[in-house]
Amino acid sequence: MKRLFIIKENLKILVKNLKKECDEFIAPKREHLDDIIFGDTKVDGGELLEYEGNSVISPRAFLLPQSEPLFEIKSARESDLVPIQDKKRRIFYGVRPCDIKALALMRRFFLDAVVDVPYQEKMEHSIFIALACNTLCSAEAFCCELDAGPVAQEGFDLQLVAGENGFLVDVGTKKGKHIVEGHKTLFTNAPARDAKQANALFKDMAKGCRRIDYKKVAQAMRDNKVAESVWDDIALRCVVCSGCTTLCPTCSCFRVVDRLSHGKGVRLRYCDGCPYAGFTRMAGDNAPLPLHKDHIRRFFEHKLNVDVARYGAPSCVGCARCIRTCPGNISIRKFIEAVAGQTKAE
């Protein structure tokens, strides 16, 4: 992988230029009582070129929004549906490595076996500029245990690694190379000293990190070895606020609803969530999993068991958003550790 360098002033120029080449520049900014969120800064210029921690909501919100129109319904009787295309050119800037890895996990679901065209269109027209972490974003984060941080190995077009005088720039794809070639004068070769410092920092951050044996966890779940008391405890604490599924960068469940008003119709996609009682309700009001504890259990089963069987790796990047938001203090990290036999369940 090619590694270059850009000084801070030149990065500002690059961002200014890139904004002219896209429809939306999705970048981290401070809003709502100083929280970091991702938003379009093409016009307001409020992007943070560098920041600590991670955003409250991941950039997933732009690729799989809470609701999105998929088709215009011309005639419901004749099933005349016209796809609503989204060809906006989006540049995602400052995306953390865990969220970059989450995109790869989402790809397995939306693009591998059956292609989800609206999602594919958005991905094709998007550019991802990652920003490696130089501190752990929270005490609960466990990205390095799942190989999802503090620096991304793949899945980005460009990756910035902050240093004293500027940023190392990793070029990950042809799209990234195209950006560099179009702004050649802004980049220089990476100074050996900065590269050495960055590697030392990442090594330091990964100290004490124990890789999770997620295959062992999945097997234990498959063999039904998780004590019933663990599921009972989780169910007791879960108030179905849906914070976990809303914030998780890898949650991909959705439902499709047709809305008709004033003779016009639209087919919408809404994000759905496994903690909801109605998530698997079928025609005739039949609910195959009627118990509350089975609902939130689906969150754990899907990420740590089903997806390991289906794709060979869990759908969790250790960002800890679900842990930090949960009013019931439910921790997927502690669950994993308990099942893997590394610590006792609380």
Ligand code: SF4
């Ligand atoms: S965040 Fe916690 S309380 Fe809310 S739905 Fe998820 S597990 Fe339940």
Ligand code: SF4
């Ligand atoms: S399950 Fe929790 S820790 Fe894992 S990716 Fe989702 S929000 Fe992050």
